[in-house]
Every structure is written in structure tokens, then in C-alpha cells.
Amino acid sequence: MTTLLPFKIMPLLVPAVFLIILGMVWLPDHPELLDNAYMDTFKTSFIGILLEALPFVLLGALLSSLLRVFVPDEWISRWIPRRPVPAILFGCLLGIIFPVCECGMIPLVRRLMHKGMPLYVAVVFILSGPILNPVVYGATLTAFRSHPWLAYARMGLAFAVAAGIGLIIYATVRKSPLRLSIKRETAEPHQLRTRGGRLVSVLVHTSDEFFEMGKYLIIGCLLTSGIQTFMNHGSLAAIGEQPLGSYLFMIGLAFVLSLCSTSDAFVAATFLHTFPAGSLLAFMVLGPMLDFKNSLMLLSLFKTRFAMYLFFLIFSAVFIGSVLASLWL
Template sequence: MTTLSPLKLLPLLLPISFLIIIGFIWVPNQLELLDNAYIDTFKTGFIGILLEALPFVLAGALLSSLLRVFIPDEMISRWIPRQALPAILFACLLGIIFPVCECGMIPLVRRLIHKGMPVYVAIVFILSGPILNPVVYGATLTAFRNHSELAYARMGLAFVVACIIGLIIYATVKKSPIRLSVQRETDNTHHNNSRGGKLAAVFVHTSDEFFEMGKYLIIGCLLTAGIQTFMVQDSLAAIGDKPLGSYFFMMGLAFVLSLCSTSDAFVASTFVHSFPAGALLAFMVFGPMLDFKNSLMLLSLFKTKFALYLFFLIFSSVFIGAVLMSLWL
């Protein structure tokens, strides 16, 4: 029987703290929270977002598990072009062919780097893979049925940001930023595949990833339903009316919620009448690239200086790109 490590609970502390802060600071009138109208609105919002997102989370977990079990890491490594630009474009294409949620991206990339994938290619795959895939595109299109341009803009901005950051890393980083502890690791990717066969391994990995992503989805749905129900709508409108404030708020919310890329569009769609399209786009691109849980995983994979450099590149690129894209939206 496995014990739950306190480190595994660490990514949950910030979202829970955020929920407590909302409960005590942003509620319009705490006595009114006992009103049945508030409770009914909260339950309806929470269940609606959760039920819409769950099928896409399950599909993403299943496809990620199929990739993990049936596609050897060596096969992907052999396909990588030698030239920088084709290699970057290839890394973006990997996300389309092999959909992997950001929750499982770091372990996969760790194995690929161990087998010889260049770091700048790995970075592009980390950034683009969770967004540039058919499951996420379908989820975004479903969430924004009446605003399909946001789905196209999300794919386009993620592709451009990943390519730009990949080129910057290729041009500026010459020494390996991988932690020495990671470089010494042995590859134990498929050590469980022999027990019960590959089909059993698919079900095991799918259930593990589904429940791993599910807890973040539930927290995100709770926070979003709470904001929509208890926060004064004038306050949301005031934040949305501020050109920079709306972007910073939505990007900060994406970092805190740590949602899976297959479900964040459903959360973003609840803010469609309160925030500009550019801020919603920043939420949907920034969150899968950098949130609380994967920032911890990136810090465990890369040296601290490089990780902070990468965080800055992601934030600035997404922010500038979303502002420019808002001119089209």
C-alpha cells in the first residue's frame, strides 16, 4: 500500500489558498451566502463546467497512455531533423500527432532528453504539445461554439509562441541546462508494461492520469463557480475593463488553477461576457505552458537559472502575443 507523500499535496496548496481568499475577501455579503439562490447557482455552474470538460479529460488521458505504451521513445528521437528550424516545426507537429496533456508532458520529455532529444526541441514540445492537438482543439471549439475564432487563435498563438521560444533557446543557451541528477537517471519507461500486458498498462496509465488531472479540474471548477457566483459582477467587469488588468488577472488565474488543457476552455468560456477575447486567449495559452504544478516539474528537470529564464520567456511571449491577437479578435 502506497502512502501519500506531502510533496504530492504541494500543488494543491496555492489553489486552496486562493479559494479561501476569495471566500473571505471578495464575497459581496457573507450572510447572503446561505441563500438558496446562491447555492443553486454555484451547484449549477460547477456541475455544468465539470460535465462538459470530463469527456475531453478522459480522451486526453487515454491518448496519452496509448502513446506512452505503444510508441517507443527511440522512434520519436530518430525522427528529429538535424537543422534547428525543421526540428522546431517537427516538435510542434509532434503535439498534433501525439496528443499529451501537460500533466504527462514532463515525464515524457525527460525520457526523450535522456535518449538524445536536443533541449530546444524538448522545450518546443513541452510548450506546444498540450495545446496543438485534436482533443484540445475540439474541446476549445465546443466551449466557444459562438466564438470559434478563439479556437483558431489559440492554436495559432501557441504555435507562434512555441516556435519563437524554441529559436531563442537555440540561439542563447549553449550549455546543457539539465540538472545533473536527471542526467544520471536510468530509463525505466516501460518497466511496468510486461505485467498484465500492454492493454492492462494502457488502462492503468489512463486511470492514473485521469485521476491526477481530475483533482485539478475539480478545484478549477470549484474556484470558477465560486467566482462567478459570489464575486460581485461589477468587480469582474471593472477588472475586464482595464486593458492590462484583465490580462494579468486571467494569466494569474490560469497559473493558480493549474487546469488541464483539455478542460480550461470550458472555464474560460464562463468569463466571455466579463473579459475581452485577448485576455481569454492569454488564459488558454499561458495555463498549459506554465502553471503552478508544471512549474515545479520544470524546476525539477532544469537548472533554476534556466527555468526562471524560460518562465520569463513564456510570460512575455504569451502576453505580447495575446495583446497583438486581440487586435484581430
């Protein structure tokens, strides 16, 4: 358990350090930001984003737990097509059947790879699973009620990026990039039939995943509410007007915030009237595929060289895809 502690703490340190530095450097020069009007706006914004996102986080955790307890991993490996293109399409569509958040994706994929899932299909599932599922689609549609086409564009871009990277991995990677230290995993104790039955297992899994994802959601809501409340709106508008600045800003924000895919759309929606639609797509597609906590988990699963190669492919594909998508939005 102690070896896993840094991987659980480090994703929380980056936003926390960011908040501390921001408070020490910026607030002393702007005492008016501590005025009651600013704090009321901050609290209203924070509570609004949090209350909208929490039901979807809870639903995602519940569905993930039901699938872990009741659906054997062998069922997936048995149905994977042998030809690459159908297998990649199958990997993209697995998220519809297995709506697992990115927080629980790496342990699931690690088990599947040891049970026979090919590398390129596993990568496709890691990238597309947290986005291409009914829970995330419903959350995105709710967050962008007045702009439903953004939900469709998010699903389409995520599908294209995951499928394209899967084809590249299939064509360029021949040796297994799994770390040699990874051994075949055994089932977790509460995945088995405990004395309380499978219902207790589902409840334990749901509570674990909900609180695991919840802390990232709260930090994300704090940072986003702070940016929206305290940062000069003229500065945000200036970033949004730059051709590439808005994309780089939103991609960096997605990486640092490390939000759950069931809640990031509500954060992105707060920038709807400030940033171009393409940059919001980049935020919602890159975040679930590659954020700070996810990169640590990927580095624990794959060798460093392959992980860096995968990071480069994700960043490049999302950046280019979102810029091209903005031409049609």
C-alpha cells in the same frame, strides 16, 4: 516516493488556501451569499463546467496511455531534423502525434532528452504539445461553439509562442541546463509487458492520469464557479474594461488554477461576455505552458537559472502575443 510527495501536494495547497482565506475574510461580511439562490447557481455552474470537460480529460488520458505503452520513445528521436528551423516545426507538430497533457509532459520529455532530443526541441514540445493536439482543439471548439475563431486563434498563438521561444533558446543557450541529479530513466513497471498484458498497462496509465488531472479540474471548477457566482459582476466587468488588468487577471488565474489543457477552455468560456477575447487567449495559452504544478516540475527538470529564464520568456511572449492578437480579433 516520499521525495515526490511535496510536488504532488503543493499544487493543491495554493487553491485550497485561497478558498479558505476567501471564506474567512469575505463570507462573514456577506451572509446573503450563503442564500439558497446563490448556492443553487454555484452548484449548477460547477456541475455544468465539470460535465462538459470530463469527457475530454478522459480521452486525453486514454490517448496518452496508448502512446506511452505502444509507441517507443526512439521513434521520435530518430525523426528529429538536424537543422534548427525544421526541428522546431517538428517539435510544434509532435503534439498532433503525441497528444499528451502537460501533467505527463515532463516525464516524457525527460526520457526523450536522454535519448538524444535537443534542448530547444524539447522546450518547444513542452510548450506546444499540451495545446497543439486534436483533443485540445476539439475541446476548445466545443467550449466556444458560437466563437470558433477563438479555437483557431489559440492554436495559432500557441504555435507562434512555442516556435519563437524555441528559436531564442537555440540562439542563447549553449550548455545543458539539465540538473546533474537526473539519471537515465528506466521504463515504468506498467509500461512493460505485465502479466495482464498491454491492455492492463493502458488501463493503469489511463486511471492514473485521469485521477491526477481530475483533482486539478475539480479545484479549477470550484474556483471558477465561486468567482462567477459570488464575485460582484460589476467588479468583474470593471477588471475586464481595464486595458491590461484583464490580461494580468486571466494570466494569474491560469497560473493558480493549474487546469488541464483539455478542460481550461470550458472555464475560459464562462468569462466570454465579461473579458476581452485577447485575455481569454492569454488564459488558454499560458496555463498549459506555465502553471503552478508545471513550474514545480520544470524546476525539477532544469536548473533554477534556466527555469526562471524560461518562465520569463513564456510570460512575456504570451502577454505580448495575446495583446497583439486582440487587435485582429
